[in-house]
Amino acid sequence: MLRLVHYPPGHHQPKHVHGEVSLSLLLDGGLTEKVGRREVGARPGQWCHKAAGVDHATSFGPVGATTLQLVVPELSALRPGLSWRWGFDAPVTQLMWSLLGARPAASGGEWLDDLAALLAPPEEDHRVPPWWPRAHEALCDASVSIASIAADCGVHRAQLVRVTQRLAGCSPTVLRQRARLGRCLARLSSEPDLALSQVALTAGFADQAHFSRACRRWLGQAPGRWRRTWLAPHATTPVPSCAGR
Incomplete structure (x- = not known):
């Protein structure tokens, strides 16, 4: 499933979990997301992979936020090691932008395998x-x-x-x-x-x-x-x- 979601300015989501795997691209606004002791401040152009069951809290900035969200349950099987990660990686961002124009089905197709490979954590954090x-x-x-x-x-x-x-x-x-x-x-x-x-x-x-x-x-x-x-x-x-x- 592919969708656009708008969050109001100053909105806060307390700790919660989702039962689905998702990949989101922040198009506009800003947010801060916290998982355990880790906290990430995100700005437009960043993407986030979130596995099912990740306990997280999210706060949205003064202008709110608009995200493109892709729910992809199949990723759990294709890349079982993925958990919660914010990234800048160009190939993932470009794939998400392509979905904005194409609106493909949220399941099936070779692009799912490509996406799973693209989301592999970088070998070197630096x-x-x-x-x-x-x-x-x-x-x-x-x-x-x-x-x-x-x-x-x-x-x-x-x-x-x-x-x-x-x-x-x-x-x-x-x-x-x-x-x-x-x-x-x-x-x-x-x-x-x-x-x-x-x-x-x-x-x-x-x-x-x-x-x-x-x-x-x-x-x-x-x-x-x-x-x-x-x-x-x-x-x-x-x-x-x-x-x-």
């Missing part, structure tokens, strides 16, 4: 530099220059570009466009009466034409058609309780 989460968050904000972000992280601009390419699978410029598109998709699905031009401007696009081109590039369809698809009867509504993932 593959992700400690400054990357801060840089990633800043890169999603078009008001800050790439050179300034690199300086703030204490690295050369070229190194920031290389790490972004490796972890996000794209250049810093494309990462920003994807972040803007994520904000647009969140508003398209949560505010069905909002004009496309207003959605584009408030998300950071110069105009509706730029937004439409980005939507066609990443999702293979125009914004209006995408919204109609996700507002169809099988699309989801906000989840204000612990029933969400």
Whole structure:
């Protein structure tokens, strides 16, 4: 099952568990999730795998959050060692973005085996530099220059570009466009009466034409058609309780 879920600003989910395996991509907003003594603050572009039975608590930021959620029970059999993990890995992110445009069946197909392989934990944790989460968050904000972000992280601009390419699978410029598109998709699905031009401007696009081109590039369809698809009867509504993932 594939769905979009909107969480209200400041919402808190106390400790709870789910009986299904899920993979979520944070499209807009922010959240903090705690499992045991571990706590992760997530921003747009990060994904999370959560195995069934993982006891976790989640708090959402001042603007709430919008996530693309894929419930995949088969992953338990394909990759039994997976538990709870937030990641930046580009192949997983790109697969989730492809699902945003394609809406494939949630079971069956070769892509399930590919997904199980992609979710394998990295052999070396130091593959992700400690400054990357801060840089990633800043890169999603078009008001800050790439050179300034690199300086703030204490690295050369070229190194920031290389790490972004490796972890996000794209250049810093494309990462920003994807972040803007994520904000647009969140508003398209949560505010069905909002004009496309207003959605584009408030998300950071110069105009509706730029937004439409980005939507066609990443999702293979125009914004209006995408919204109609996700507002169809099988699309989801906000989840204000612990029933969400």
